[in-house]
Amino acid sequence: MSDQAGAAGQPMISLQDVSKTYDAASAPAVESLTLEILSGEIVVLVGPSGCGKTTVLKMINRLVEPTSGDIEVAGTPVGEGEPHLLRRSIGYVIQQVGLFPHWTVRRNIATVPELLGWSPQRISDRTGELARLVGLDESMLDRYPGALSGGQQQRVGVARALAADPPVLLMDEPFGAVDPIVRHRLQDELVDLQKRLRKTIVFVTHDIEEAIKLGDRIVILNVGGVLEQQGSPAEILSRPANRFVEDFIGAERNLQRLALRRVAELRLKWGPMVEVSTTPEAAREAAAREGTEWVGLLSDGVMAGWVPVSELPESPSLEGLEPRPFGAVVSRRASLRQTVDAMVGSSQEMAVVAEDGYYCGLVDFRMVSEALGSQRGSRAGG
Amino acid sequence: MTDRPLVEELRLFLGDPQTWWGPASIPLRLGEHLLLSAVAVLAAAALVIPPALWAAHRRRGVVAAAAVVNIGRAVPTFGILVVVVVWLGLGPWPALVALVALSGPPMFTNTVAAVLAVDPAVLESAWGMGMTGRAVLMKVELPLALPVIAEGIRIAISQVIATATLAALAAGGGLGRFIVDGFAKRDQGELLMGAVLVAAVAVVAEMLFTRGQRRLVPSQASAEGSR
Numbered sequence: 001m002s003d004q005a006g007a008a009g010q011p012m013i014s015l016q017d018v019s020k021t022y023d024a025a026s027a028p029a030v031e032s033l034t035l036e037i038l039s040g041e042i043v044v045l046v047g048p049s050g051c052g053k054t055t056v057l058k059m060i061n062r063l064v065e066p067t068s069g070d071i072e073v074a075g076t077p078v079g080e081g082e083p084h085l086l087r088r089s090i091g092y093v094i095q096q097v098g099l100f101p102h103w104t105v106r107r108n109i110a111t112v113p114e115l116l117g118w119s120p121q122r123i124s125d126r127t128g129e130l131a132r133l134v135g136l137d138e139s140m141l142d143r144y145p146g147a148l149s150g151g152q153q154q155r156v157g158v159a160r161a162l163a164a165d166p167p168v169l170l171m172d173e174p175f176g177a178v179d180p181i182v183r184h185r186l187q188d189e190l191v192d193l194q195k196r197l198r199k200t201i202v203f204v205t206h207d208i209e210e211a212i213k214l215g216d217r218i219v220i221l222n223v224g225g226v227l228e229q230q231g232s233p234a235e236i237l238s239r240p241a242n243r244f245v246e247d248f249i250g251a252e253r254n255l256q257r258l259a260l261r262r263v264a265e266l267r268l269k270w271g272p273m274v275e276v277s278t279t280p281e282a283a284r285e286a287a288a289r290e291g292t293e294w295v296g297l298l299s300d301g302v303m304a305g306w307v308p309v310s311e312l313p314e315s316p317s318l319e320g321l322e323p324r325p326f327g328a329v330v331s332r333r334a335s336l337r338q339t340v341d342a343m344v345g346s347s348q349e350m351a352v353v354a355e356d357g358y359y360c361g362l363v364d365f366r367m368v369s370e371a372l373g374s375q376r377g378s379r380a381g382g
Numbered sequence: 383m384t385d386r387p388l389v390e391e392l393r394l395f396l397g398d399p400q401t402w403w404g405p406a407s408i409p410l411r412l413g414e415h416l417l418l419s420a421v422a423v424l425a426a427a428a429l430v431i432p433p434a435l436w437a438a439h440r441r442r443g444v445v446a447a448a449a450v451v452n453i454g455r456a457v458p459t460f461g462i463l464v465v466v467v468v469w470l471g472l473g474p475w476p477a478l479v480a481l482v483a484l485s486g487p488p489m490f491t492n493t494v495a496a497v498l499a500v501d502p503a504v505l506e507s508a509w510g511m512g513m514t515g516r517a518v519l520m521k522v523e524l525p526l527a528l529p530v531i532a533e534g535i536r537i538a539i540s541q542v543i544a545t546a547t548l549a550a551l552a553a554g555g556g557l558g559r560f561i562v563d564g565f566a567k568r569d570q571g572e573l574l575m576g577a578v579l580v581a582a583v584a585v586v587a588e589m590l591f592t593r594g595q596r597r598l599v600p601s602q603a604s605a606e607g608s609r
Contacts, residue, residue, distance in 0.1 A: 063509060084514050097503065097507070098510075112511050115512055160511070
């Protein structure tokens with residue numbers, strides 16, 4: 001990894017009073033936009049169609065020239081020098097991927113290194129490294145793009161953009177053309193990738209949920225490139241700046257906020273849980289203490305399930321009971337939104353938190369709504 | 383002039399040693415015909431394909447150039463031949479000019495159409511990766527356009543081989559001589575042989591080119607096929 005990215009938190013891309021008016025259109029696509037993007041963060045530009053978000057992106061790598069204003073990347077005005085040299089230092093991923101159909105996947109990934117004149121050995125090493133990084137099987141490398149699924153193609157697109165290790169990545173609705181399951185997986189992979197790479201990423205989407213999931217910061221644009229609000233997902237969801245933002249993030253914004261919080265942030269309840277090795281008497285006490293009609297059984301910390309108090313035996317041992325499996329089980333990494341979904345899905349008012357089968361505690365509705373109330377605006381999980 | 387059956391006439395023509403050896407023989411005429419056709423197609427390709435690539439790459443002057451080319455297409459080859467004979471006199475040149483004018487348009491329009499048909503997303507990523515304009519043209523647009531360009535060349539070749547027959551009218555040689563002379567002498571054997579030869583050469587040339595075309599763009603087939 002080169003360290004050209006500079007220290008995290010330093011401005012990496014800055015737009016100063018940038019406007020763009022296309023010749024054909026009378027109204028500006030972007031009007032005096034000022035924006036600063038810090039090194040190592042994912043900024044998501046989001047807004048309805050016609051809000052100029054793609055135009056903003058393309059002005060950064062000069063596929064579109066601004067009508068007025070200044071754009072700098074890493075402290076250098078983008079207008080200085082040849083555009084093709086600028087673009088080789090900025091990764092670019094688009095919705096339709098745009099792989100070269102007459103080149104193998106290997107050569108597609110090597111596009112920028114080849115332009116930069118790397119040695120064949122270095123290119124070959126790097127290509128293998130990237131394939132592993134984005135989760136592409138090595139056997140794919142010698143196929144043509146036409147033989148790949150949409151999700152695989154976009155992985156190649158991301159690998160191609162990362163090939164020469166650029167500090168900046170521009171992504172224009174990169175997951176917009178794949179089905180929802182693949183989209184969610186690619187989003188998760190991007191989050192993982194970003195944890196390791198710490199690139200400065202400008203990501204364009206019209207999907208507010210995607211923005212909330214991926215963005216360290218969200219920039220909401222209105223038609224004509226007007227900046228309506230920028231801030232962390234939590235800030236935007238809890239304090240929408242105006243009616244437009246409120247409408248755009250939608251009526252379910254509290255549910256969206258749940259998506260930002262993780263189970264790991266809560267202080268879990270222990271609940272009426274007992275080890276199988278204890279006595280039925282101890283189990284009845286636990287249920288009475290918690291005010292429940294059931295007890296959960298653990299075997300050396302591993303969840304066994306639950307039994308109704310009425311079925312607890314009079315005998316001195318809990319062994320030999322057949323505990324029923326819990327309906328709602330989530331991991332500590334799960335978002336509160338997933339947790340609520342699990343509760344609702346199993347008609348329970350609580351969910352069991354477990355890691356690899358080991359019991360961690362309980363979450364209930366009251367804890368979830370309290371978590372929303374104590375809005376400290378922290379971005380969970382990253 | 384004669385009432386001999388056609389088979390007899392053919393036998394006479396084919397039995398004549400001059401048919402096989404000498405300044406008016408089939409091998410010589412065939413050589414003239416092929417040389418004239420080849421020079422015409424190569425000259426037209428060299429003249430027309432580079433500007434077509436460039437115009438389509440820059441998305442500039444495409445409409446204007448197409449208009450000029452279509453004028454060329456509307457003028458009959460025979461008319462061009464006559465005009466050039468008046469201008470340059472008899473010989474192989476009038477036929478060459480006429481054949482270049484004939485074969486240019488299909489190559490030009492196919493080249494332009496092929497480049498313009500390259501997927502805009504592919505182009506956007508080519509530019510976005512930092513390719514120079516030259517690299518976009520040579521590494522992306524040209525290879526992707528190649529199958530359609532080759533198709534334009536194939537069309538041009540068959541047209542030119544068939545039409546090169548006209549060269550004989552302007553003393554340009556070629557297989558057309560057998561037809562022209564056959565008419566003049568009322569020698570149906572010679573006439574028929576000339577016509578059959580022209581048709582055979584056109585068919586064989588097309589077959590050879592099609593085979594070469596497949597070899598020329600093998601990766602394309604796999605890329606297209608799996609789309």
